[in-house]
Amino acid sequence: NAGVTQTPKFQVLKTGQSMTLQCAQDMNHEYMSWYRQDPGMGLRLIHYSVGAGITDQGEVPNGYNVSRSTTEDFPLRLLSAAPSQTSVYFCASSYSDRGIEGAFFGQGTRLTVV
Amino acid sequence: GQQVMQIPQYQHVQEGEDFTTYCNSSTTLSNIQWYKQRPGGHPVFLIQLVKSGEVKKQKRLTFQFGEAKKNSSLHITATQTTDVGTYFCAGTQGGKLIFGQGTELSVKP
Numbered sequence: 001n002a003g004v005t006q007t008p009k010f011q012v013l014k015t016g017q018s019m020t021l022q023c024a025q026d027m028n029h030e031y032m033s034w035y036r037q038d039p040g041m042g043l044r045l046i047h048y049s050v051g052a053g054i055t056d057q058g059e060v061p062n063g064y065n066v067s068r069s070t071t072e073d074f075p076l077r078l079l080s081a082a083p084s085q086t087s088v089y090f091c092a093s094s095y096s097d098r099g100i101e102g103a104f105f106g107q108g109t110r111l112t113v114v
Numbered sequence: 115g116q117q118v119m120q121i122p123q124y125q126h127v128q129e130g131e132d133f134t135t136y137c138n139s140s141t142t143l144s145n146i147q148w149y150k151q152r153p154g155g156h157p158v159f160l161i162q163l164v165k166s167g168e169v170k171k172q173k174r175l176t177f178q179f180g181e182a183k184k185n186s187s188l189h190i191t192a193t194q195t196t197d198v199g200t201y202f203c204a205g206t207q208g209g210k211l212i213f214g215q216g217t218e219l220s221v222k223p
Contacts, residue, residue, distance in 0.1 A: 031209060033210075040123065040215065041215060042120070042213050042215035042216045043157065043202065043213040043216075045210060045211070045212060045213075048209060048211075056209070056210075058210060090157070094211075101159065102147050102149070102159025102162060103147075103159060103204075104159070105157050106156065107156055
């Protein structure tokens with residue numbers, strides 16, 4: 001049972017480049033989310049999904065796109081990378097928004113934009 | 115929108131001392147979850163509180179949910195070096211899980 005798998009683990013981008021952060025879960029969870037973590041800022045919600053075909057914006061959605069074509073996958077796209085997007089990105093999934101198991105997080109992607 | 119504030123941001127304690135982190139929401143929460151993140155790791159779910167005034171214990175950890183369901187606390191008794199990490203509270207709203215800024219705990223042996 002792999003849980004939540006994020007790829008890549010590390011990435012360096014040049015300003016203006018685009019890329020996709022991959023997230024996959026094998027627990028048949030309906031809820032999936034993307035967070036970014038910056039020092040002193042905690043975990044800020046970028047986008048989330050409550051099921052396949054349904055996505056919505058979180059606290060800091062600008063500069064990011066998501067789609068949810070399957071239950072398992074929830075990729076995060078950076079359209080035109082900026083240095084302000086240098087951060088650690090976490091994908092999370094859960095059975096619901098108030099499940100007794102809470103949310104399961106991937107190992108994170110450390111992104112540097114130069 | 116929902117905001118979750120957490121204090122303190124940092125806490126340095128001597129091993130054996132107690133530790134408490136506090137979480138406050140601008141709106142009434144349907145539930146609150148607590149997570150721990152070890153240095154270099156990812157957040158790991160600890161517990162969920164749902165009922166007003168609820169208190170739950172996990173060994174040396176005590177979690178409380180306020181009567182008005184707008185605040186919560188995590189108390190660790192007699193800290194150990196294994197408690198090092200950042201503790202986050204998170205409130206749910208319409209499918210969104212909103213996190214506080216976290217409290218980073220360091221423990222001096």
